[in-house]
Amino acid sequence: MSFKNIISNDSLTYDDISILPDKISTIEHRADCDTSVEFLGLKLSLPVIASPMNTVCGGRMVKALADLKCLGIIHRFNRVDEQIAELEQYELKNNPYKAAAIGINQETEITRLKSLADFGVKIICIDIANGGSKTIEKFLNKINNLINEYGLKIIAGNVASSDTTKFLIELGVDAIRVGIGNGAMCSTSIKSGIGIGQVDAIIRALSAKEELKSDVKIIADGGINTPGAMCKAIALGCDTVMFGRVLAGTDESPGEVLKYNNQRW
Template sequence: MPRVDADLKLDFKDVLLRPKRSSLKSRSEHVAASSGSGKADLDKLKSILEAIPPLRYICLDVANGYSEHFVEFVKSVRALFPHHTIMQSKSGHDMSARAGVSEQRAGGIPGQETVMLLSLSWVSHNTECKHPPGSVCTTRIKTGVGYPQLSAVIECADSAHGLKGHIISDGGCTCPGDVAKAFGAGADFVMLGGMFAGHDQCAGEVMEKDGKKVKLFYGMSSETAMKKHAGGVAEYRASEGRTVEVPYKGDVETTILDILGGLRSTCTYVGAAKLKELSRRTTFIRVTQQHNQVFS
């Protein structure tokens, strides 16, 4: 019989950070070798890392961090490269950004069980928390599978930090305030895809449509990506990503400065002198709306 988990689970849109007494006076105070998890992938990864010794980061691409095969694959990689930092990327979703448990990083993991498994095995430095709220991800629509991002980060961070690991929050951020909430929930890193799409530094040409400049942004499990990188959508699976046109935004520096400015303000409001103090100073309050939308 199916089990229903009735415990409350929250997304970024469901909460705000509560401001607190603060003594602060002013707001002024990854290249990695990527690999799948097959035998041929392992051989290719070895050849890349042997050819480029300075490369110290390994990003393993897998859709489901719960997979026993994936855990065993990470162990194999760890045995071969004991001093490299291992991370996992959620296959089939936007690749513009990501953020993550433990001594290294591995898989799209919504719950505590896999975080603890990978950490206790001492195989993963950074675990990615995402399942899957990305702006060009359609996994929730195609499969009905998912987990609210804020709760995922809180639960994973609780497990990871007890084992001296790190958490990457990947997906769901739509504004600088969401980035602050992810850090406040316990994330050590935050990945951004949609917020960085459309800039000069993103792949793809600037196009003009209806008198406006746009760039394409697509999920890595979209039909667009699979046609480009794998010759099409395999018969055994469905596309789990979309392709969208986003406004051309120019250089990414302006967007990054806006995000950093928002984070500094958050720290000021809650009394965190440093970013790493933010989660210790955070109290979330549930809300019915994020902001006044009269002029939206």
């Protein structure tokens, strides 16, 4: 079945679909399940990536996930020396299970990228709201030599259509974040009117990947607020999921803890 044949105009979300249990399972116990996935040279124990938000993923979160053989992307909302200091604090220099976010402010972010690469970060997330932009093409052209010199893997996004997915695939990125306006803290669809249901966004991205016969990794980013939503994203064909809200309330997140009615939030 081709993904192109199941693109709808209904803006489907995770709540609109279910996984049909029509296969005869050979698994006898939940411990027999293999949840690992290959992702950009790493074997993740779970297909889980922490969103590069300043209330979700700092050095402590990267470390906690690395210990589980999962991936955290340290956020970019501080100076690069602070990013590196956090990674150093948790002894992550020689640990491959780490990634870092950068923006696309040309000179500043090129300096950030080089410093992170010198520290040993191999997976870089270009963290902008709209991946379907010529600015990202210009930026990738500027950093192409650094990508090749350090052997970097690039995550880019976000996209929500076939055409913008094709655009990033043709630019040569290694993984694409799919989803606009579905995250708990995402205001893009509210402020700009841009967005589509996450299931339809995923299907459109996978259709583009299929059409171009690409091996790019697809990350379902946003709307993952239950284990079932995560299962649906993987069942659709995504390689990993990215979430923030699920992790924001943990002790390892850098977000401020508030007390309300004797409960921590």
